Amino acid sequence: MTRTDKTPSVTKRRRQALLAGVFGLAVAGMVAGEFLPGTATPAFAQITTSQPAGTFSFADIVEKVSPAVVSVKVKKDGGDQVAMNDGEGLGGGNIPPQIEQFMKRFGLGEGRGPMGPMGPRGHRGPGGERPVVGQGSGFIISADGYVVTNNHVVDGADEVDVTTTDGKEHVAKVIGTDPRTDVALLKIADAKDLPWVKLADSAPRVGDWVIAVGNPFGLGGTVTAGIVSARGRDIGSGPYDDFIQIDAPINRGNSGGPTFSLNGEVIGMNTAIVSPSGGNVGIAFAIPSETVKTVVNQLRESGAVARGYIGVQIQPVTEELASGLGIKDAEGALVAQVQPNTPGAKAGLKAGDVIIKLNNEPIKDARDLTRKVGMLKPGTEVQLAVLRDAKPLTVAVKLDQLPTEQVARADQGGEDAAGKDMPRLGLQLAPAKGVDGAGNEGVVVTGVDPNGPAAARGFRTGDVILKVGDKTVATPKDVRDGLAAAKAENRKAVLIQVKSEQGVRFVAITLDGKAKG
Known part of the structure; x- marks a missing residue:
């Protein structure tokens, strides 16, 4: 026995x-x-x-890549200029519906916990004024000092300092930012021979090991490990969502930090977490390296990102629509409307066409097409594989520039042309006519500051502003002009008419930047 x-x-x-x-x-x-x-090698070479x-x-990999990971410290003026990096992420009523349902299903704070940027946590001064100092993470991508981090880490910054692992502080300049993908490019002044890491050329597989390095809660040089939990996540933060989900423990302050594969390449940049308490629960999101690389290349060249544009309104192909269209698979993007005098109209696209490939790459759904087109430069000619009346054909389209007044450049200030005394709603806006699926009237919300007054009143990406006061609006400038007019009349608040999935409603925004129901 x-x-x-x-x-x-x-x-x-x-x-x-x-x-x-x-x-x-x-x-x-x-x-x-x-x-x-080649002769130039990144920090991780010869692991x-x-x-x-x-x-x-993981020690051998961490030893090689850690010197290229930096702490990013930002300083801002007080007041309304600090609008992004002091809160608990996308909390309260601004959690994207799919994340809220996920959290409710598993009892995570009944969907009310924070989900969003893990950016710098500010410090409040005497009297409880707005935060003026914050800290996030970043990583060096070239020996001459180019640094990648999140847009929400440096948004509105007056000064940016980068601290390397040897404790040296460097002044950095913001070369350019892209709020739509939450990517920012910095440059360390007079840098040379710095350790750097390479952005991966290929995407990781679900189940691959990953290593996250950053500065959670301001603690420098923290390393955690986990696996890729999922790919292609849409968390409702914008039209170009394509996040990698990882379970490596990361927290506030990890924003902008890299996630490495086992060969020492950066497969993603940490940008958001889902949590009922503000701490890690094993659900984090990273921007894929291919997205970061595309955006960074444009920011490095011109300080701004210009996106391709076809000029069609599209929708997903459901099983019922596929049956009605006489096609086999419920895949691709269905053209609901072709806007006049756009690249799509000039190329001969028609309502009812189903776009199934772009440059021979399969299109999964409408969002997939939006992401792929948005990553291409204006002027690029693309080949679209289309099903028309269930018969295949190829359409050549020369992309135009996406119509928008929200091109982010390094030389633009944190305030718009309406003046520094104007309230900041915390919204990124674009004419609805220039955004696929947004319709032809009003101004569409393309991004929401989770700590802004608009977020407090339930504004979400995709909402359409129809009126400010008694004036209809068609451009972001119209919105600013409406706010300015109300302020000039000494009004305490202005009514904004908003159209969303739930219908049309009015929201009152006080002219000191706060919202009232």
């Missing part, structure tokens, strides 16, 4: 030792070698491992 009791445990120990040895050898094989051709057989550690 005694022998029978002992045998299983001995066998189990031997099996565990064997599996550990195999796993250790496999990982050692994955992390060894040289990863970039090798001296770990004994049967053990596994």
